[in-house]
Amino acid sequence: MKLLEIQSSVRKEGSISRSLSREFIQIWQTSYPKTQHKYRDVGFKPPAHPTELWVKANYTPKEARTPEMVEALIDSEQLIEELLWADLLLLGVPMYNFNVPSNFKAYLDNIVRVNRTFTFDPATYTFQGLATGKKALIITPSAGKFTPGTHGGKMNFCETYLQAILEFIGINDVVIVPVPDQFMPDEIRQQELESARTKLIALAANW
Numbered sequence: 001m002k003l004l005e006i007q008s009s010v011r012k013e014g015s016i017s018r019s020l021s022r023e024f025i026q027i028w029q030t031s032y033p034k035t036q037h038k039y040r041d042v043g044f045k046p047p048a049h050p051t052e053l054w055v056k057a058n059y060t061p062k063e064a065r066t067p068e069m070v071e072a073l074i075d076s077e078q079l080i081e082e083l084l085w086a087d088l089l090l091l092g093v094p095m096y097n098f099n100v101p102s103n104f105k106a107y108l109d110n111i112v113r114v115n116r117t118f119t120f121d122p123a124t125y126t127f128q129g130l131a132t133g134k135k136a137l138i139i140t141p142s143a144g145k146f147t148p149g150t151h152g153g154k155m156n157f158c159e160t161y162l163q164a165i166l167e168f169i170g171i172n173d174v175v176i177v178p179v180p181d182q183f184m185p186d187e188i189r190q191q192e193l194e195s196a197r198t199k200l201i202a203l204a205a206n207w
């Protein structure tokens with residue numbers, strides 16, 4: 001199995017998504033010792049945002065791209081190859097302003113590309129994901145709690161967006177482990193942390 005881990009927290013010290021991911025991977029590697037593991041850190045090394053040249057290159061057929069266009073897409077191509085390589089994605093994606101961190105959005109802007117990770121048929125106006133046959137596990141800590149059906153729940157664009165964008169590129173088997181209430185008093189914070197840890201340990205043995 002091939003596991004791609006992507007971290008997007010901008011902090012290393014005290015990062016809940018990073019420490020839970022580390023624990024998960026340690027157990028996962030014991031359960032599945034033959035797993036190959038690749039690591040991408042968009043929190044500390046974010047991909048560049050698309051530029052005008054990048055967009056032109058993206059909509060120019062591969063064989064017609066100029067050397068500048070090829071250059072503009074080099075990082076995006078590498079990120080897509082890496083994504084397509086993986087069977088399993090482990091994503092550390094904290095909530096930032098009710099959505100994903102901007103570095104992770106920059107990552108998505110680089111990998112969600114027509115004819116690479118999805119197709120579009122104008123005749124039927126249908127989209128088809130190309131990054132199929134993968135599972136994703138997302139660890140998403142937040143300061144607050146976003147209970148579905150409440151006003152807070154409506155503000156949780158992070159989880160709904162992640163689910164939608166992964167489905168768009170063909171990844172339907174998605175497990176999200178939220179770690180809410182991380183700015184609450186220690187007892188509540190620890191309870192949520194333990195609950196997430198328990199879910200992750202169970203998944204690490206059988207995902």
Ligand SMILES: Cc1cc2nc3c(=O)[nH]c(=O)nc-3n(C[C@H](O)[C@H](O)[C@H](O)COP(=O)(O)O)c2cc1C
Nearest residue numbers: 009015016017018094095096097098141142143144
């Ligand atoms: C720029 C920024 C924006 C944040 N926005 C939110 C938010 O909208 N809602 C929330 O509940 N927590 C928010 N938080 C808190 C983080 O989600 C929380 O600290 C989480 O634990 C960060 O993940 P990490 O521990 O892996 O670094 C924000 C944190 C930062 C740095």
